[in-house]
Amino acid sequence: MAMTQDEMKQAVAKAAIDYVVPGTIIGVGTGSTANYFIDELAKIKNKIEGTVASSEASAERLKGHGIPVLDLNSVDEISVYVDGADEFDRHLHLTKGGGGALTREKIVAAVADKFVCIADETKKVDILGKFPLPIEVIPMARSYVAREIVKRFGGEPVWREGFITDNGNVILDVHGLEIVDPVGMERELNNIVGTVTNGLFAQRKADILLCGTANGVEVLTD
Numbered sequence: 001m002a003m004t005q006d007e008m009k010q011a012v013a014k015a016a017i018d019y020v021v022p023g024t025i026i027g028v029g030t031g032s033t034a035n036y037f038i039d040e041l042a043k044i045k046n047k048i049e050g051t052v053a054s055s056e057a058s059a060e061r062l063k064g065h066g067i068p069v070l071d072l073n074s075v076d077e078i079s080v081y082v083d084g085a086d087e088f089d090r091h092l093h094l095t096k097g098g099g100g101a102l103t104r105e106k107i108v109a110a111v112a113d114k115f116v117c118i119a120d121e122t123k124k125v126d127i128l129g130k131f132p133l134p135i136e137v138i139p140m141a142r143s144y145v146a147r148e149i150v151k152r153f154g155g156e157p158v159w160r161e162g163f164i165t166d167n168g169n170v171i172l173d174v175h176g177l178e179i180v181d182p183v184g185m186e187r188e189l190n191n192i193v194g195t196v197t198n199g200l201f202a203q204r205k206a207d208i209l210l211c212g213t214a215n216g217v218e219v220l221t222d
């Protein structure tokens with residue numbers, strides 16, 4: 001019987017445990033795939049020093065399993081960051097932030113020596129942009145940033161109404177983009193004043209992507 005998407009998420013979460021370096025601090029992402037990873041990490045919690053979480057939700061889940069969660073400011077090094085994605089291309093550029101945790105995710109990924117992305121084949125695309133690109137924005141700049149995005153890139157920014165990030169900001173989800181130059185667009189979006197973070201992980205992309213398929217887990221590298 002074909003694997004469901006949920007079963008593929010569980011399979012990649014399990015496979016990611018092989019990348020956990022014993023005795024070190026592990027960066028932990030956010031979302032349903034990352035949640036499966038947290039549940040797997042709980043089984044070997046005595047082998048790691050602790051974790052840094054990319055969201056309040058993940059921190060709660062980690063603590064619920066009795067896994068130590070450290071403040072990033074008290075940590076010099078993270079051996080590996082494990083997180084899901086909303087979309088990925090063959091170069092392992094990612095779109096992230098469907099769960100709204102993109103800023104902390106990008107920070108933890110930046111600190112980590114290695115970024116292991118856990119995703120499934122339904123998220124593979126030739127060109128990023130089918131999944132609306134999340135942008136975290138300072139609330140007072142919402143309309144300005146939306147106008148600038150339309151002017152510079154086209155697309156249709158939609159305010160994720162009622163959602164506030166862990167950092168107290170809002171999210172614009174930009175529909176209808178065709179992201180042919182993810183590195184350039186990531187950089188350019190960062191230049192719009194009022195933008196906190198965009199959901200493109202292209203400058204710091206995944207080093208390894210564990211892709212859940214109907215035939216098992218494939219290990220992808222660029």
Ligand SMILES: O=C(CO)[C@H](O)[C@H](O)COP(=O)(O)O
Nearest residue numbers: 031032033084097098099101
């Ligand atoms: O970027 C994220 C959260 O901000 C997630 O990694 C992304 O949304 C994938 O989520 P899921 O594993 O539930 O499909």
